[in-house]
Amino acid sequence: MITNAILILLLPFLAFTIQIFVGKRLPRQGDWLSTGAMIAAFLLAVPIFVDAIVNYQPDYIIAQQTYDWINFGDIQVTFGLLVDNLTAFMLIVVTLISSLVHLYSIGYMHGDSRYSRYFAYLSLFSFSMLGLILVDNFFGVYVFWELVGVSSYLLIGFWFEKDSAADAGKKAFITNRIGDVGMFAGIMILFATLGTFNFNEVFTGIANGELSGTMLTVAGILLFMGAIGKSAQFPLHVWLPDAMEGPTPVSALIHAATMVAAGVYMVGRAYVLFTPEALLFIAYIGVITAFMAATIAIVQKDIKRVLAYSTISQLGFMMVGLGTGGYTAGLFHLTTHAFFKALLFLGSGSVIHAVHSQEMDDMGGLRKKMPITFWTFLIGTVSLSGVPPFSGFWSKDAILASALEFGMLNPSHLGIYVVTLLSAGITAFYMLRLVYMTFAGEPRDKEKYSHAHESPMTMTIPLSVLAVLSVGTIWWGWVEHLLAKPDLASYAGTVLPVPHSGGHDVAHSAHIIAMISSVIVASSGILLATTVYYWKKISAETWGRRLRPIYNLLWNKYYFDEFYQATFVNGTLWKARLLAVFDSKIIDGVVNGAAKLTVGLSRLNGAFDMRGVDGLVNGVATVIAWSGARLRLVQTGNIQNYILMALFAVIAIIVIQQF
C-alpha cells in the first residue's frame, strides 16, 4: 500500500514537471498527461480505501514510511507518509474530485492561450494537496500548506492580464500567510516543547502531559489560525470571494472542494491536541463565519460569489461540528460538501460557459436550454439546502445535533446551535433564490439566452457523476464507521477509562430535535425563496428598499474589505513609507551628517592650520624678513653714518647709566 501512496504523490508531481517544461510541445498540450496522472492516482487510492473499510479498526494504520530528511545532530527531522483511516478517506475524495475537474477542464479551458500551463498548475495543486493529506508530521503539513497556497495563487491569477485577477491572487496569498504565521508559531510551540513534528509523537507527548494547560490551548488556537486563513474563516475570509477570478473549475476544485477544506482536515488531524477551550474558540469562529457568510450570500448577484459565500458559510458549519465535539460530523460534512459544492461550481461554470456572464441578472429560464446542467445543479442545491435524503442533509444534521448536544450540556453555549440552525435556513433560502434566478422564469437577457446551449460531454459527465455522489442516503453509515472520533488517551500507551460526560440520552434526544428542526428550517427557507422568487408573492425589491441599511451592509459584505484596506493595507504601506523616509533622512542623515561634520571640522582644522599654525610659522618668518628688510637699511656702507650711529649709541649708554 505504501507504494500506492508514494505513486499517488509522485504522479501529479511528474505531470507538473513535464508540463511546465515541455507541455506546450506535447500533443494536445499535455492535458491527457495531467488528467491521466490524476485518474491513475484515483485508481491507486481505491485499494487503499477498500482496505480501510474491509480491515476496519479504529486506529488502523494502512501504510507508513519514514525517511531521514534533516539531521541537526541532536535532533533528527524525518519526513514520512502516513496512511490511516482519515487519510484513506481524504485521498478518495480528493483524487476523485480532482479527476473529474481535470476532465471538465478539458472542455472548459479549450482554446485558452495558456492551456498547458493551466494543467501544469492543476497538477502542482493536486500534488501539494495530496502531500498535505499524506504527510505524517506538522512540518510537512506546513510545507504542503504553503504549496497549495502558491498553486492557488497561480491559478487565481491565471488570467493575470486582468488586474482584478492579479489582485485577487496576491490578496489570497497574503491573507493566507497571516494565518500561516500563526500556524507556524503553533508548530514552534509544539516543537520546542515536545521536540518532534511527528503526529503520533506529538500526540503521545501531549497524552503524557508534556504539554498541557494554557500553553496547549494557545498552541491549538495558533494552529487553528492557519485553518482560519486556508478555510476562509472569519476574520480572514475576505480572500475567497475574490478568488472567484480564477477559472471556474479551479473554483470548484481548490476554492470549494479540497484546498479550503484543508483547514478542516488539519483540525481533524490534530483533533486530540485541542483543549476544550480551543475547541470552543473553533466553534465560535465557525458559527460567526457560518452566519455572516450566509447572510452576505442572500444579496449577491454574481452566481459564483453566491457560491463562494456559501462555501465560506459551509466551512463554518464544519468548524462548528468539530468545535462542539462532532469530529465525525465535521469531516462528514467536508466530504458531502466537497461533492455537492464541486457540482454546484461546475454547474455554474457550465452556465457561465453558455451565457458568457456571471451576473444572475443576465440569466433566467435556462432550464429548457440546459437540462443536464439544470437537473444536476438542482440536486446539488437540495443537497446543500439540507433536504432529505440528499447527502447534505445527513451531514448538516449531524453538525446540528453535535451543536445541540453541546448546548444542552453547556447551556450558556446553546447560542451556537441556534445561530447555526438559523444559518441552515438562510442557506436553503439563498440557494433556491439562485436556482430560480438562473434557471426559472423568463430569460432576462434575450440576446444571451438565444446563444445559450448545453455544455459538451467532458463537462456534463463530471456533473452527472457528482450528482450521483450527492444523492447519499448510503453515506452516513460508512463514514461514521471509518471516522471514529480519536481519543487522546489511546496515545498514552495505557487505555484509560473514557469518562462518560452526557451519556447517550442527551445525544439521542439532541439528534431527534436537531433532525426535526433542521427539516423545518430548510423547508421554511425553501418556501420563502419560492414565495419571493418563483411565485413572486413578496417583492424582493420592496423589502430591499425597506431594509435599506441592512441590505447595504450585506451588499457591502459588512465592509470588511474597506476596513482592512483602511487599516491593515494602508497602515502597512504607510508604515513602510515612513520607515523608508526615516531610513534615508534620519539614519542615513546621521551618517551623512557625521561625514559632513568631519569634512567641516577638517576644513576648520585646515583653516586653523593655514592661518593659525602655519600662519604662526609664516608670521615668524615674515617678522624676521620684515625686520631684516628694515635693518638692511642701516647698512648703508657710508662710514660717516656708522660713526654717527656709534656716537648715538655711546650717548644712549651714558644716558642709561645715569638711571
Added chain:
Amino acid sequence: MDNVLTWITFLPVIAAVAILFVPQTSKNLVRSIAAVFTGLQLVLAIWIYMNFDAAASGFQFMEQVKWIPAFNIEYFMGIDGLSVPMVLLTAFLSFICIFASWGIEKSVKGYFAMFLLLDAGMMGVFCALDFFLFYIFWEVMLLPMYFLIGIWGSPSRTDPDGMVRGGPYAAIKFFLYTLFGSIFMLIAMLVFYFNVQDPVTGGHTFNMLHLMDQANHVGVLDDFNIRLLMYAALFLGFAIKVPVFPFHTWLPDAHVEAPTAVSVILAGVLLKMGTYGMLRISFPMLPDAMKWEYFAYGMAILGLINILYGAFCAMAQKDLKKLVAYSSISHMGIVLLGMSGLTSMGMNGAVMQMFNHGTGTAMLFLLVGVIYDRAHHRQIEGFGGLANQMPIYTALVSIAFFAGLGLPGFSSFISEAFSFLGAFGSEAFDLRLITIISTLGIVITAGYFLWTFQRMFLGELNPKYADLPEINGRELFTLVPIAVIVILLGVYPAPLLDLMRTSLNELVAVVNAADTTLLGLH
C-alpha cells in the same frame, strides 16, 4: 593535494597578474583568463567539498608557516564546517560573476584585475586562522571593492535633495564605514595579541586556535568588563558588514550604484563575512560574553529589527535594486536571530541561511541586471505585463521571488524555518516572543515580493516594452545553475547541512559550556 587553501586563495592573484600583461585591446582574452582561473578555483572548491571530512572535528587542510617571526605572526590557513560552505559560495559566485561581467567594456583589464583581487581577499578571510592574516585579508578586500564601485559603478550625480550620490559617493561611504568598523576589530585583535599566551613559547600570539582556548587567556582578559568591551568592539566591526541596523545605510547605496556582478558579490559573499566573523571570532574566543544576556537578547532584538525594518523599507522602494538591497537586510536579520538562541538547530539554520541568502540574493541581483541592461532603468512602476513578453525571464524571477519569500521547495525556506525554530526553542534564553514577532516579517516579505511581481509582470503589457528581448544564453548560464542549487537544497538540504553540522554543534557546545563565573551567572 597539498596547499589547496593557498592555491584556492591565490589563484585569482595569479590571474590578476597575468591580466596585467595582456594588451588592453584583447578584451576577450582578459575575460577568458578570469573565467579559466575562477573556474579552476571552483574546481578546487569542489575538490575540497569532496575531500572534506564533515564528521571530523577541528580544522582541515591546515597550512602553517612562520611569516613574521619577530611578532609571532604566521601564515596559518585551515577550514572547518563553518568555512567550507562559505568557500564554496565564494568560488561559485565569483565564477558566475565573471560571466555576469562579460558586458563590461570600460577598462576591462582594470576591472577584472580588481575583481580577482577581491576574490582572493574574500577567500583568504574564510581560510585564515591567524588573526593578523585574517585582518590583512579583510582589509585587502576593501580597496578593490572601492574601485569597483567607484569607477565601474554609476557616475556621480546630484540628487534633488542636494546630495551628491552615485558610484564614487557609495564607494567612499562603503570604504569609510568598513574601515571605521575594522578599527574596533584591530583594537580587539591587539588586546588578544598581548593577553593571550602561546602555550608552547609563552609569547604573544595571533593564532586563532590559541585565542579560542580560554586557558591561554591572561592579563586583562581575565577582567570581565574588558571581555564585554572587546565583544562589543568586535560586534561593531562585524555588525557594519552584516549590516545590522542602524549601521546599514552604506548597503543600499553600494548595491544600487555598483555594477551587477559587484552587487552580487557584495550581497552574496561580503555580507556573510560579518556573521562569519562573529561565529569564527566572537563566539569561540569570548563565549562567556556571548552568554551575557544583554548581548544575547541584544543580538536577537537587532535580528528582529533587521527583519521587520528591512522588510518595511523594501516595501516602500521604487527602485527594484534598492528593494533587493533592503530585502538582504531583512534576510540577514534571520541569521542573527538564528545564531542568538545558541541551539544547534538555530545555528545550523543560521549558517544555512548565510549560504542560501548568498545564492538567492545573487539570483535577484543578476535578474535586476538583466532587466536594467534592456530597459536602462529599474523603476518598478515603469514596467507592467512583462510575463507574456519575457516568459523565461518571468519564470526565473518568480523562482527567485518565491525563494525570497521563503516558499517551501526553495532553499531559504528550510534555513529560515529552522532559524526561527532554533531561536524559539532556545534553552539559554527565552526568545519566544522575539521570534514570534519576527515571523511577522514573512507576511511583509510576501507582500513586497508579490506586489512587485504584480506591478512588473502582471496586467497588460506596457506598450513601451513590446519589443524587449528575452533573456539571452549568457544570462541563462549565470542564472540556471543558481536556480538549480536553490531548488535542490530546498528539497534536500542534507548536502549543505552535513558539511557544517559537526563544527557548528561543537561551537554551540563551547558557548553553552562557557565558564560564566566571571559574569556572576550560574
